[in-house]
Amino acid sequence: MEREHWRHVLIRIAAIVKRLAKNTLPFRGDDERLNVENNDLYLQMVKMVDDTTGFGLATKLQKALIKLALDIDGIRGQGYDNESNMSGTHKGVQRRVHEMNPRAFYTSCNAHSLNLALCDMVNCRSKAVSFFGMIQRIYTSFSSSTKRWQIFKDNVKGLTVKPLSQTRWESHVESVKPIMEQTAQIREALLDLAETNEDPKVNSEAESLATHELQNFEFLLGMVMWYRLLHAVNIVSKFLQTESMDIDHAIDLLQGLVSFLEDYREIEFPIFMDETTKKRLRSATLLSLLNSCMNLEKYLEHYELSDISGDDLCS
Structure with a gap:
């Protein structure tokens, strides 16, 4: 020991x-x-x-109960997160308390378990890791200096970009939301940054994010899908952490989340595709949209006659 x-x-x-x-x-x-x-x-x-081992924390808990004149034999349940020093089956706090009181049954924190499941789900897919890496790159492009942040504020008047949380994965929704709802404005801010910054590395990164990633259909589709998923998980996670949480309502919310995920996989994809297509069109600049329309006019041309007018289609 x-x-x-x-x-x-x-x-x-x-x-x-x-x-x-x-x-x-x-x-x-x-x-x-x-x-x-x-x-x-x-x-x-x-x-x-301080001593954050299972032994150290269990000893502190025991001393605190004694100070409060509470008998450890009165405990009937324990609930902690899934860290090994708390929930470990051999040396965790729950094990040591259970040895002192066999009726102190342990239940893991459901909110933490939900967070870990989401974390594992993301980390086992390379495309998901790449997507969130892109979200962080967009934030870093503006947050690295006050001058860059001012460029962001000059172009984007609504929500500000946020860094990814490394501990609360469901809160990633707050990082995805500003980019999803303001894709066009953030793209313009990145182009502005690429034109005005004197650092070639920063220019290249900002231009790449604006002209490739934020115009990439796969990235935009991932943004729509992840926002819906994270939003649903975040609602349940926040409720599980409230002081007024009751077990019946928690079970209903978790069952509802399972049903949401089943429907999400089976029938939601066509909806995401349609929403992403519209978002990609909205995020395109007028010039790029005009160029696309003129190219379509040329493609449909035959003997100098075309079925459409590029100018009319763009307007």
């Missing part, structure tokens, strides 16, 4: 050292003693890091 404890201590110390080194932060300060003001960053972070 003690050996395991010190192994975790060493892991946490190594993590602190790596974090400071990665961010080129100084280790030493005015004072190299614990629990004094103005000591170095390393000691400050060591003090912040």
Whole structure:
């Protein structure tokens, strides 16, 4: 037990050292003693890091119950997230509490389980990973400097782009929504960035996102599909985390989500295709749309006569 404890201590110390080194932060300060003001960053972070092993957290829980004059034998249920230090079947908090009180049955956090299922679903598909990587690239293109962010604000008057959350996958809906609802404006902002920025790398990235990714049918289709899916999951996830959540309503919502996913797979795809086609047309600039119409006029031409007028079709 003690050996395991010190192994975790060493892991946490190594993590602190790596974090400071990665961010080129100084280790030493005015004072190299614990629990004094103005000591170095390393000691400050060591003090912040506590024993987060199953043993350490279970011990803290036990002490807190004693302080509150509550008997641990009165526990009839436990509910934590799916991290190994909390839910581990051998050394997690739930296991150690169950050893002290066999009637303290454990149930995993449904909201966290739903989040993990969504995370695994995305990470097992390369196209999904690529799609969300593109969403993050669009955000980074504008957020890397105040000047670039101002270009975004000058072109997009509604929702701002947001970074992807690495812990709450269902909240990715907030990152997809601004791009889905403002595709044309964000494309113009990227083109503006490509024309005005002096960094060739930034210019190339912005132009590529504007002329390729945001005009790519597969990306636009993925945006429509993922927004609908994430929106449905997010509603259920938020309810599962509310203090007023009741089990009957939670079961109804989860069953409704399962039905939604079944219909989503079977009958929704043609709807997504139609919506994506309309979105692609809306996101096209007037010039590119005119060029397409003129090309169609030329394609239908025979003996200098055509079935359509490119100008009339565009207008």
